[in-house]
Amino acid sequence: MSLLYYSRMRFTTHVLPLLLSSSLPAHVVSVFGPGRDTTFIATDLSLRSPKNYGFINSGSHVAYLATFFMEYLVAQNPGKLALIHYYPGLVLSEGYQDPTFPFWFRGIFKYGAPLIKLLLPTLNGKESGERTLFNASPRFPPRSADGKAASSKSVGSIGVAESSDGIVGGGAYRVNFDNEQVATPKQYKKLREEGWLDKAVNHTLKAFEEIEAGRVFTG
Amino acid sequence: MVKLNLVQSSNATLVASQPLVAVFVGGTSGIGAHTIKSLAATHGEGGKGLRAYIVGRNAKAAEEIMSDCQKMCPTGQFRFIRANDLALMKDVDLVCAELIRTEEKEANITGGTSRIDILVMTQAIFKPWDPRKGRSKNFPALSICFSFQALC
Numbered sequence: 599m600s601l602l603y604y605s606r607m608r609f610t611t612h613v614l615p616l617l618l619s620s621s622l623p624a625h626v627v628s629v630f631g632p633g634r635d636t637t638f639i640a641t642d643l644s645l646r647s648p649k650n651y652g653f654i655n656s657g658s659h660v661a662y663l664a665t666f667f668m669e670y671l672v673a674q675n676p677g678k679l680a681l682i683h684y685y686p687g688l689v690l691s692e693g694y695q696d697p698t699f700p701f702w703f704r705g706i707f708k709y710g711a712p713l714i715k716l717l718l719p720t721l722n723g724k725e726s727g728e729r730t731l732f733n734a735s736p737r738f739p740p741r742s743a744d745g746k747a748a749s750s751k752s753v754g755s756i757g758v759a760e761s762s763d764g765i766v767g768g769g770a771y772r773v774n775f776d777n778e779q780v781a782t783p784k785q786y787k788k789l790r791e792e793g794w795l796d797k798a799v800n801h802t803l804k805a806f807e808e809i810e811a812g813r814v815f816t817g
Numbered sequence: 818m819v820k821l822n823l824v825q826s827s828n829a830t831l832v833a834s835q836p837l838v839a840v841f842v843g844g845t846s847g848i849g850a851h852t853i854k855s856l857a858a859t860h861g862e863g864g865k866g867l868r869a870y871i872v873g874r875n876a877k878a879a880e881e882i883m884s885d886c887q888k889m890c891p892t893g894q895f896r897f898i899r900a901n902d903l904a905l906m907k908d909v910d911l912v913c914a915e916l917i918r919t920e921e922k923e924a925n926i927t928g929g930t931s932r933i934d935i936l937v938m939t940q941a942i943f944k945p946w947d948p949r950k951g952r953s954k955n956f957p958a959l960s961i962c963f964s965f966q967a968l969c
Binding site for chain 2: 600601602604605606608609610612613615616617619620621622624625626627628629630686689723724725726727728729730731732734735736737755756776777778805806809810
């Protein structure tokens, strides 16, 4: 969770002054997995307990926390910054052929590629690079100063995307491998009403603060 | 599905619009590496200018990627910033400080504003088996699964 969430948000907040100096405006793309948000363990956001930790739950919490923290950052910096949480699909890169992996696992991805491609959205490396870069396009604009929807619904022949909080051009985007939107699950409505956006942001900032002060974060 | 030709033409418009500064954290392999190569290839010889940073652990992989990029984009500046373990917030702090210093210096030399236009983060570890391998020694956790306990 550290590399996928805390590390990335820490990086973003550190270089924020440089991002705000961009005249584009700046785009921040975090490549992982919007849409994995399912289980939400309110009593253990960082999944400190080994009982709560697992592949599914960590992916889920990273997706929730990223959605909330990205919405916070765009609201703080209207007109300046767009953040994108991008699901890349399956990209059969060299990562699957690590020699420390068991032979059968490597074999599945080496020889099973045609079957995998039928089951999962799969991009080749070149297309993956192009689509990841495209997340910096005007399809994903920053939030307007008044927080209202973008006045234009499209840029040329490409539509303006909808933000994770339902605003067209709202600045924080959950994006699928094909650069279309990943819907924000319906349980977010209740979580927002319960104030989880602020709680998730405070949890994250508190972690940074404690560590910076040389203390051990226990939240 | 946004059609691939629209994706490509939009990327071409981006590199023709203005000089770009881009940072690729975890850009020494996988999707990060594909993305920086895609940016360099799209820029080619005709773009408005490019300065790209790769932040990662593998200096050799970074050198190879930067050399490929330099061939595709001869006027581009490609820089490597070495990280040790970005799961640790302290390392993120050090790397960011070096990145900011380097960018300020480069912007000074070339006469532009120091900035980041595009930040792409792909740092991750894909190790379903024994994720402790390759971790720093001060990482006491049973596995990276519990990495939060060693953030500092």
